[in-house]
Amino acid sequence: MTETPQHISNPDLTTIFGGVYYIHPSNTASKLMTDVFDGTSYIDWQESILLSLSTKNKLGFIDGSLPKPPATDHTYKAWCRCNDLVKSWLLASVDKTVGRSVRFKKTAADVWTDLAERFGQPSSTLLYSLQKKLLLLEQGSDSISEFYTKIMAIWDEIDNQDPLAICACNNCICATGRKNLKSQQDSRVMMFLMKLNDDYVQARTNILMMNELPSLGSAYRFCVQEERHKEIKQVVSSSHESLAFAADRRKFQDKNNFTKSTY
Incomplete structure (x- = not known):
């Protein structure tokens, strides 16, 4: 009986197009974003990272939906390679100071969680600064469009720091979120x-x-x-x-x- 070649019975999952472990050849040298995170504007950075990872089908490596498989599992090597790639993307998306504090985390999910716990909490100082900026803002010599852009930018920052409360109950009939x-x-x-x-x-x-x-x-x-x-x-x-x-x-x-x- 002819033996089945090892590379056919256990294909490299990182080469199978469309799969969660697929790695495009250009991705190994690519960056998720040009501007790096320096400890400020975490929400904006987080949103950009999520969008980038979503387009590359790699969100599962940071949101916990694709945990590390056992070493005996046929997906283990592909998972490790993808995890290392996503971790390298995250480290390349933060400045050196922030990067040094998370570089020894074992998984990309650990890096993501650590950054979220440290920088994802609302800043009272920043909220105060934004509210003061909003209070002092006037149209002045700006056109309606220019003024609207300025005030919306402040409101967007406030929403990032202090999101609107929504109702989390199942089959909600109180319409709390809509009222708010x-x-x-x-x-x-x-x-x-x-x-x-x-x-x-x-x-x-x-x-x-x-x-x-x-x-x-x-x-x-x-x-x-x-x-x-x-x-x-x-x-x-x-x-x-x-x-x-x-x-x-x-x-x-x-x-x-x-x-x-x-x-």
Whole structure:
């Protein structure tokens, strides 16, 4: 009887396309992200890492859903290789100071958990700084779009540090999460309107007089329309002033010409 070759009975799982252990040849030298984590803005870094690992089908190596198999298991070698690869990706995504503190962790999941425990907790100091920044923010000379981008950036940072509470009960009928979200949105719509320049008092009044406050995005679009309307009026007004000035100038020239012709 012909013996089955070892490489056929136990194929290298890291070469099987589509499998969780598959490693593309380019992945061994690639990085998950260009900017490294230096101990600040952990939530942003975490989200970028999760997205990158998801596209590479390697989330299981950090979220605990793919634990280390026994040494006798046929997936053991492939798991170890993938784990080392994911761990190297994580270490390459943090600066040297942070990296030295986790480099001797055995698994990528251990590295991930350690970083989450140290840097994933809300920072009261940062939240205070963001709230103060929000309090001092005004539209000033910014366009509606520029101002909206600035205030949304602050709110995004606040949400990262202090996520909105949601109901965790099964078959929820209290709608706590939806109520909390609506309350947050209404508060932000009013804050957005309050911080606009006085030029938008009419838009502010129209929105506040609605039976139910619109979403933040809808309030933004409403104010942008008002901004464009003001720009059009300004252009038309400038055109009328230019025409009136030209007419007055022509009358003055005609009068001078008439005066000269009488002599």
